[in-house]
Amino acid sequence: MSIKKLLVVMACIAALCGTAFGAEPPIRIGAMYALTGANAAIGTNIMRGVDFAVKMINEAGGVNGRMIEVVRGDTEGDAAKARSVAEKLVTQDHVDALLGCHQSTLTNIAAQVGEANEIPMITAISTVDNLSENGYEYFFRMCPMNSVYVRGMFDYLRDQARATGHEVKTIAIFADNSNIGQEIIRCAKIFAPDYGMEIVATVEYQGGQPDLSSEVLTLKKANADAVIAESYINDATLLMKTLQEQNYKPAILVAKANGYTDPTFLQNNQGISNGVASVVEWNPDLTKGQDINAAFKKEYGIDMNGHSAESFTATWILKTAFEAAGTTKGSAVKEALEKLDIQGKFPNGPEIILPYNRIKFEDHTFAGKQHYQNNVYASIAISQVQDGVYKTVWPLEYAGAKIQYPAQYK
């Protein structure tokens, strides 16, 4: 019997004895995601990452012998519900920590509830920059913020020259006029000079319009070396069709996930999307996390994606913090999270499967704004559609495939 199996058996015996002799109750984590409504598919997928991590942790003996229990809070993706869901989790279900949410607006509300009740909260997925500007003591962000996504896209544009020999000097931005689109434009304007690139066109289009032909003509006229895109799924699909129609094939098109990584994007744009690159938080062909994904796929029948890989990792962070704190008292767990510094792999746990090697929450400044308790080591990967599927092409050291240049749109 291997040591690992022995440990599991011992843990099970300990757990059984514990139950018999009135063991400590489980540690409860409140998970706030949309489980019904229009965003239900996204929320359900995120929950798989949480459940899978909890199963792994409990099977290995839990947190110092205490099991973890997940309490689901269905936000329905509705900002009006977020507060009551968070309050119910905290005051009635007495959760010891919060995980959530998917949409940044809801996360902000949940963070307020956590702060007021001294319940530590980690967001694994919300990226809007200003979430970490509030100075909350109990709120931590694991994922990169939007500006880090954009910086990653610029790093890619710079690094791809090493692989393809084509330097990017001019860029065009194609972003919708939503909050997130405008943030992309703002960040790109901040970063471009640092990377020696010039923004030659900014197409800030209106989302959900019947036609994008003139928007594409503007891009075509600008004829930039690379196009940076941010769209929701309907516009992303319409863009692909319109690029064909207007006979414009930008050599590099790199998108900030969103619509371009929606599960229906590849399916709806078969044969016209090869070469499109997009930010991903994780991808099945990333050289990290292969074993975990194999076990995950066995359990749920599908690959992990960026969201489930992130929620999986955030659950492990909570486990590590509970273990370090030795208690579930909010203030002690918060202190443990502040001190947490995970390098390479979790103690007695898996490697960090995301495309970075360190997790540590730190305060920092960006573009003159003070940010609090962000995982400053978080970064992203970039994948490119090749033969109809996304293949990781950057960071070059974790890449499973070579960058195809120029993009073919076939």
Add this chain to the structure above:
Amino acid sequence: MDTFLQACLNGLMIGGFYSLMGMGQNIIFGVMKIINFCHGEMLMVGMYLTYVFHAWLGIDPYLAVPLVALTMFLFGALFQHTLITPSLGTHSFTNLLFLTVGMGVLLTNVAQVIFSSDYRTITTGYSSTILSFGPVTVALPKVVSFGVLIVISIALFFFLKYTPVGKKIRAVSQNPIGAQVVGIDSKKIYMITYGLGAALAGVSGALLTLFYVINPTAGSNFGFRALIVVVVGGLGSIPGAFFAGIFLGLLETLVSLFIGPSLRTLVVFATFIVILVIRQNILLRRA
């Protein structure tokens, strides 16, 4: 210059759809003096019908057009007869307003329940065929769709002008009581008219599927533009709606190209208001 020509062609293509939507809206308004607030949603239903015909029964989207038209005609006639006609008697504008708005919300939600909020597209062997005319390019489905809608516009014009049913529709629209006096069954005409309007919206949806994205809220943008087309083109005028639709399409693509995409809707609505004011002044002077 090439870019300008390309933008004009693009405007013409999308404008055709605004025309078709506007004509459907216009014929309903002309006869019943009601604004059909679920016109955009009927376009969406047309898209999903085409999707169902194609994905489940393997029927080509263009061959599905007559089937969609027939289904939508029956749906429209039923909706008119069972819900709108009884409300017409109440002479309550709010009643009709809520009825058509409510139907729109209902259709969107039913589509969401049946098809989820996933975005869908239809791809066929020819859907990404691109035609080049000198410096300009256009997708084959757009050209075919444009051709179809020109044919429909002309047919509609002659139908209203020369056929017995068309004449009855015009009679009811000009004077409902007078028409009844001479023995026209106005309730039946209402059914035909609303069915026709619904069929036109459905056909627009069917023709759109090859180059647009199908989803439960896809209709709202087109529904709203249909209203603009009706007002700019003149209430009740089929040729007016046709040219107003084309004008709106051209205006959008040219504004987006030369003034800026973020100002697209703003300029369109500003123009719309200016046209309204000018027309009002002309009408007042005539009076």
